[in-house]
Amino acid sequence: MTGAVVSWSAANARRMERQFLRTPAKPGQAGAGEVVDAMLAAQAQVMSAAELSVGLRMDGANRQDVRDALWGDEPSLVKTYGPRGTIHLLPTAQLPMWTAALSAIPGGASPFKAGDRLTPAQTEEIVSAIGEALDGAQLTIDELGDEVVARTGPWAGDLVMPAFQGMWPRWRSVMHLAGHRGALCFAPNRGRKVTYTRPPTSDSGEPELSAEEATARLVRRFLYAYGPATPAQFAKWAAAPGGWAKDVFGGLAAAGEIEGVEMGGGPPMSSAPASAWVVAGDAEFPREPGETEELVRGVRLLPYFDAYVIASHPRERLFPGRAYERALAGGQAGNFPVMLVDGVVAGVWHQRRSGRRLTVTVEPLGALNAAQERELAGQVERVGEVLEGAAELVVGEVTVGAHA
Numbered sequence: 001m002t003g004a005v006v007s008w009s010a011a012n013a014r015r016m017e018r019q020f021l022r023t024p025a026k027p028g029q030a031g032a033g034e035v036v037d038a039m040l041a042a043q044a045q046v047m048s049a050a051e052l053s054v055g056l057r058m059d060g061a062n063r064q065d066v067r068d069a070l071w072g073d074e075p076s077l078v079k080t081y082g083p084r085g086t087i088h089l090l091p092t093a094q095l096p097m098w099t100a101a102l103s104a105i106p107g108g109a110s111p112f113k114a115g116d117r118l119t120p121a122q123t124e125e126i127v128s129a130i131g132e133a134l135d136g137a138q139l140t141i142d143e144l145g146d147e148v149v150a151r152t153g154p155w156a157g158d159l160v161m162p163a164f165q166g167m168w169p170r171w172r173s174v175m176h177l178a179g180h181r182g183a184l185c186f187a188p189n190r191g192r193k194v195t196y197t198r199p200p201t202s203d204s205g206e207p208e209l210s211a212e213e214a215t216a217r218l219v220r221r222f223l224y225a226y227g228p229a230t231p232a233q234f235a236k237w238a239a240a241p242g243g244w245a246k247d248v249f250g251g252l253a254a255a256g257e258i259e260g261v262e263m264g265g266g267p268p269m270s271s272a273p274a275s276a277w278v279v280a281g282d283a284e285f286p287r288e289p290g291e292t293e294e295l296v297r298g299v300r301l302l303p304y305f306d307a308y309v310i311a312s313h314p315r316e317r318l319f320p321g322r323a324y325e326r327a328l329a330g331g332q333a334g335n336f337p338v339m340l341v342d343g344v345v346a347g348v349w350h351q352r353r354s355g356r357r358l359t360v361t362v363e364p365l366g367a368l369n370a371a372q373e374r375e376l377a378g379q380v381e382r383v384g385e386v387l388e389g390a391a392e393l394v395v396g397e398v399t400v401g402a403h404a
Helices: 008-018 032-039 047-055 063-071 092-104 120-134 141-151 170-180 211-226 231-238 242-254 289-296 307-311 322-326 370-386
Strands: 005-007 077-081 087-091 159-163 166-169 185-190 193-197 258-264 274-279 299-302 338-341 344-354 357-364 390-395
Touching (some): 008 258, 008 289, 032 047, 032 077, 032 092, 047 370, 063 077, 077 092, 077 170, 087 092, 092 170, 092 211, 120 141, 120 170, 166 170, 211 231, 211 242, 211 307, 231 307, 299 370, 322 344, 338 370, 357 370
Parallel strands (some): 357 390
Antiparallel strands (some): 299 338, 344 357
């Protein structure tokens, strides 16, 4: 593969620009749906982190704006099972692509004992039952379980899934698959209870996407948001088999839908270029050092599981020096909220809430100059605005661990 040589700093600057992470922010007001579309998806198993991830990328928004985008009269976001089988916010307009593409990604081996696994026929029966039960309804997990068992049989309710404090019924092992198939998404909570419903159907008039078309579109959108990237990096992000991802990239390259570039420099301590891919015709990057610096300059706070740190590679460049040990969990990104300084991870942080008061403790991994200290204070204030609280900055060691 041959192509233009792209520096990591130029690639990272373009990612930040497209991710609404430039400081100061681009003028104009982007809605929550547009922001999540730029991110491709926003991980949301911790909903406050998702609200912060999206809200920090919007002008003057708070968590209620994200909730309105989810639960309002014309929702632009859907909360459902996304890449890696993890709960995400997805743009409503892109849901047909997501359901077709996620359904096409080959699954791994079942973690359950042979006698506890669902057969392919049982899996299809349960997914169908979930969709039927949620059509026009909003059900709690117990209510949905009763409906699924009534539509399938007692076998679906057998307690065979190891859970946090007991065992879950067999049918719950395919909840993520039901989300991927478009049979299930989250609805507004009923008090403290999570509820589920069926996602909205598309009225765009477009023909239904085939698995091949949807997968190709997802790869192109991933490369637009996070490229240049390799098949292995896409596979890691999507929890897909590496060989399958390599074949998909090969087919797109042969069709002229993606093109190769060379990532100059590679990881630290290496001078060899690394081959990577971008969308065909999308190989323009900032060329001048001043332009690159302008796009990444500044201080940013990003919450747990932010899409930018999870999907951007190589990790050694985004998490340089001490950041690789301090802000990653065994090389896995997203487990710590991070502070970016000039486009790279330069600290970790943690917030503790008491009523409306938020204490935000930031642990820089290097010295900050006066301008960066002012920007950090502004970011902490913005965190408070998004989370609808009054935020106080404390600079010091973060003593809590990952996911705290």
